[in-house]
Amino acid sequence: MTLACGYIGAGLMGAPMVRRLLAAGTDVRLWARTPEKIRDLVEAGAKLAASPAELCRQADVVITCVSDTQAMRSVVFDRDGLAEGAASPKILVDMSTISPQRTIEMASRLHAETGMIWIDAPVSGGQVGAVNGTLAVMAGGPAEAIDKVRPMLAHLARAVTRVGDSGAGQYVKMLNQTLVSTTYLMVAEVLNFAERMGVDAAAVPEALRGGHGDSNLLQQIWPKMLARDFTVTGTLDTLMKDLGMVRGIAQERAAPMPLNALVAEMIRKRIQDGHGQDDVSSLFKLYAS
Template identity: 40%
Template sequence: MTGQQAEKLGYLGLGMMGFPMAHRLLNAGYNVAVWNRSAGKAAELVEAGATLEAHPGEVAAATSILFICVTDASAVEEIVFGRDGLAAVPGAGKLVVDFSSIHPDAARDIAARLKAANGMGWIDAPVSGGTKGAEEGTLAVMAGGEAADIERVRPYVLAMARRLTHMGPTGAGQTTKLCNQVIVGCAMAVLAEATRLAVNAGIDAGRLPEALTGGFADSIPLQLFVPRMVQGIHSPPLGHIATMLKDLDTVADVARSTSSPVPMATLAGQLFRLAKSLRGADADALEIYKLSASHIG
């Protein structure tokens, strides 16, 4: 095999999103080395043909394109610059694609430091679509980095996603994800409000998606979130409260630095902060609906 088909792939971080994404690469027939802080999570992937490595540096040494999907910037830092991290091995010609959602400044900083350390390239490529999108390969990926690098990884990313859009230089993908989270976070809060109004007014809230299909209020969040709110389906979670709050707090920080008014996102952030205190950091983000209940239980 020649060209792009000869690339060996690595996947670091096998959580709610990373596991199904790595599985899709294997199902597409790619050679994939994996690592996860808890090695047991990789067992099913190893059975499907993945190679389990002991630490991130081993994955980097064995592959040419590495995908990362972890919870926050500190976890990315540890993978890249920690003991036996990516920076510890020769990196010329290798590329990192970071699917994690982190601050744009952190993405630019990590990319520059890694490039200086060993020549490894960086693409920030956060995703939208949740665990369902990861399982079905329908994710939207928004990327920042060099155009040639993004074209190099495109066929592999599209084994895991429906769309990959180059948004600009390093950090642009993360900024685009923040725009996404403004919309999604506010949508969750507004749909919770509309659903509670329907329930309290005595109509069948479960039929809202059907009733509003095709109208201006129709959307993927309406169709996906409202039934889960009404039926109390929160396991497995579509996303954790702490994750949404982290992203909305980052929105607020970038908004301050760019003099951008974000009153709706700020209110949504405060609602998720309240939900975190009442439901817990690891609760499903859609439990924001429970804030408007007559009792919290």
């Protein structure tokens, strides 16, 4: 059976995902607080819903990709929110990066009040992954529900991995963000070191390819930093928001994370200097004179 999809949050990450769903022939409904921002997607074939509630009534699966925990709570539980159009066996797939603890609470409330199942399914892979359909999805929720939405998510991701029950996807995303933020700073530091040594910095990613120092981020971010291309694909403010959640969880679980704390302080320095809306690759400017 072909499932109808509702989508909320068609921004830097969401818009290319919607385009991929449309290209695959998926019946997509959209809602946005500012409809003008998604006009091009409607022109591409998506249908516009008047409210999240209406969108949910018309969809079998609703995918969300919003900015933070409060935005997600508002979309679901405010007046005319998703909960007003929710029912069993509808499924909510939240691809946002939000609080794991609040996710567990909201998922339980939504299911108790409406029967709709909430899968937390944050992604990794950035805007490039969203465009190419190569995102990695870490999913928390009932296995049967995750299996039901796999065919739809296959248009967006190279892998959908169930990592546990409700909230587990968001917890694993915190691990991802810890690794990503540290890698961004390390790539910036090492690139600056390479340039100061006078080696052919452009050749470094190929020279390290397949070795222990290689990574997906190295291959993508090194050339971007080398070219001083700081086009925004993800902001420092967003990364700092995620690291704030990491810090809170680490304190709650008494997990020592001194390296993560140092990374967060370095990113905070850029934000305090007025660069919160700059791309994460601009962390290179902490090193380059």
